[in-house]
Amino acid sequence: MIETLFQTLEIVLDPSRIGFMFLGIMLGLTIGLLPGLSGTVGMSILLPFVYGMDPFTGMALLIGMIAVVHTGDTFPSVLLGIPGSSGSQATIMDGFPLAQKGEASRALGAAFFCSMIGGIIGGVVLFLVIPFVRPLVLAFGSPELFMLALLGLSMVGILSGKRPVIGIIAGLFGMMLGTIGSAPAVPEYRYTFDWLYLFNGIPLPLIALGLFAFPVLIDLLVSNQSISKGAKLSGSWLTGVKDSLSHKWLVFRSSALGAVTGFVPGLGGSVVDWLSYGIAKQTSKKNESFGKGDIRGVIAPESANNAKEGGALIPTLMFGIPGSGTTAILLGGLLLMGMEAGPQLVTTQLPLTMSIIWTLIIANIFGAIACLLLIKPIAKFSTVHPSKLVPFLAILLILGAYQTSNHWGDIILFLVIGIVGWIMKQLDWPRAPILIGFVLALSAERYLWISFSRFGLEWLTRPGVIIIAVLIVAILASSFFLNRGKKIKTIAEDKGVKS
Amino acid sequence: MKKSHASLLFLVLVFCLFFWMMIQAQSFQETASYFPFYIALLAGILTVVATIKQIVTLKKTKDEELFHENFMNVLKYVGWIVGYIVLIYVVGFVLASMIYLFVFLLFEARMSILKCLVSTGATAVLLIAMSQFMDLKWPSSLITFF
């Protein structure tokens, strides 16, 4: 296997393939940079071009794009408090407060460095698990998947801050939003008002953009001062890199967590950044500063979200099950190049899988370098007066929102969710739980239903279920005791621009 | 409006929403109804708890913090965005964006006309280039010029 790995490197380093990889990297960075555009958009753009390419070249292009979306998306999250894509929502929690203190360069430096390390670790994990991939994926039956969804939901407890009841209500509100649209298992359309647009449910990017981006548009203008509030841009990205190095253990375990969460099929990686953020907060010493601009709050999600891509490719390539919109299109791309996902990708087609691993690693390195070079010019955005920044953002966001399903409903929902999000922000409701509840609602419902109809009550005694249950209890209990133990309670509210 | 009153009002509204969703859930087929029903039920109960807590704190402390110090401004800026969206609906995305951008920069940012023109023009070029190279779709409108 190692031998194949190095033989493949030669194929990957072929100049024409490197050229396509860089094309992919450039597109991926641009897509990440523009809020509202996700990897899915990038894939749809590239899909027509891969037709007829040889699989190695085509994969260099596609994987090059996928690998760096979560590197580029950090810019808007840190600088504007707007999620650049759904993978970098948790970065806002601490990245944006850092930018408000004028430390944007430091936050970005740490983020890109961690993205790079995370991406490399993701690639390495993909390589290491190839021999065990089958038993590993098969270890997760529906009951275990339900418990994993619960584990994700337990993050709501950590992210709710000083008002747990409100936090849980927000989480449940997100879950109710998640039930909108067609129900699993039966032809029933819930809360759709017979509006065909809602039959597929509300798209996740709209929830993220509405909750986080719309309030920024309004509050920036009302505050009438730039994001860095006149603070000089201090610190260089090197400080951020040093920060990451001094928290190398956190970088490493967040990356590992990201890669592992990525490969669990059916759960998707949409919550991996929150999971990583919540666990980092829970297990760090002196965690009062989380949510107020703690560099660890940037390191954890950024390491995880790039590592996730490596993990997420496992079910996609080896089982033909896409975990997200992006990987769904990747499968289509493979088909256009005359390949089919399946177990043969680790046997007869092993070189292709190896080339994917190499592409992941190389693209992550170059993506991070490109972003580091871009910090200086782009960080200046945080000093621009809002009235000169917001109109451009508004155009970009509405265009981005419309790309989610090319329907007027996208724009209307963006506005409605945005107004609700603004009110919540004004009343200090935590908004992160809504996203978590939304993402996990359908998986929780689906797997709970399947577990009961297949196993009755028996599934509760499965060892996997019990292990995850213990984990959940431990997390919740620790959050409870830590909160009680402290005089000053942790505030993990999503800090936005205060007007 | 005071912030604590606004909180209370919002909680009541949220409760109504959950209550409505709970009632609605009962009209679904059994398989599809249990999940939203119990989630809405739980959420409804918690909302009542939160409301009671809110009322208690409201009685105990005199909260003088306003919901928003500058609410008229908020409405104004929301109005800008709503207006922009309506404009998109009427004249199409590119034209609406150009008009919105130009007028906004002129009146809100108080930029000089030359600068406004240059910014608007550059944005338009960028938008068109983006839609060409990135295959972005534009919202449909009543009158689509391009």
Place this chain on the structure above:
Amino acid sequence: MLVKKSLLAFFFIVALLTIVACSSNDGASTNVNESANNNGDTAFYDGKSLEILIPTSPGGGSDIMGRFMAPYLHEHLEGNPTVQPVNVPGGGTITGSNEFALMREANGEHTFWASISTTTAYLLNNPAVKFDYKEMTPVLGYPDGGVVYISSDTGVTDPSNLLEANQQLVYGGTSATGLPLTTILSFEVLGLDVDAIFGYESSGPARIAFEQGETNIDFQTTSSYLSNVLPLVDSGQAVPLYSIGQINSDGELIRDPQFPDLPTVKEVYEAIYGEEPTGQEWEAYKAFVGALYTVQKVLWVHADAPEEAVKALVVGIENMVEDEEFAVEGQQVFGYDPFVGEELQSLMNQLLDLPDGVQDWVVEYLLREHGVEL
């Protein structure tokens, strides 16, 4: 100052509008010229474009097929129109289907690439369906198929001892009204006692559930069976039972050309019971296999589109499927040989016209056996 600015803004907008209006006028006038040219004996699609409306998001099997044929259509249609695949996802393909029927002009420049979900919704009278296949003409159709297979843990080694499984049979799928419909109908025909569990996200996760032992009988469509299930068969974990089959022009169920060695449901029934299957469930099974699998992916054009457009499409597509390169490359994407021309048109008429009583019986069956209200 403000007044001055307002005035300028006003002029700016007026100027913009004028420029734009002029340019759009230009566009209109060239269009007139073009259509005037068309009155001669140039090809219908000369200088025109052809849209393929795909009712799913990009990347799925059905979308890939639509995208695959776009360049070939461009090449083979007389007049070489620009062929543009457009995705209109949502509503389980109903959004796109309705959009095609209600909002696309019947000018021959729009086609619609229907898939199995579209037809299932149509046949089961989904209330959201606002389109009618009777108002469309098919110009290209591709069959699909699939295989029902069972876990070797059940002790079943051959379709004929299917009833002697040593454990309760469990089947997992997305929804009784989706892809699994034909499969559960086949269980009903064979009199199998299968515990059907629905709610899986798609047939991929359902296959994983089979490998985990959560379920022990499963169905996968041809491409997925070939790439993902055959390895399981080779390693002895799974035993193929029967293919879903195809309906021939006499209305008989025949073997799937992709799986000539696998029996049909009819043969399995005969092996078990020693007689031919009969009854409502058998009629329903045959009707749904015909309508959903025998011709599954169909390129439709509005029935009231200009005659020369439909003709150009039919001829162009006939040429396309004879193109060697298309046939070879397309084998991987489509898996089956296509239906074209008049053969397709009469076949579709026949297949979509369900026998009396079948629809009512299926609706009643879904409610009785699976508690699903339609």
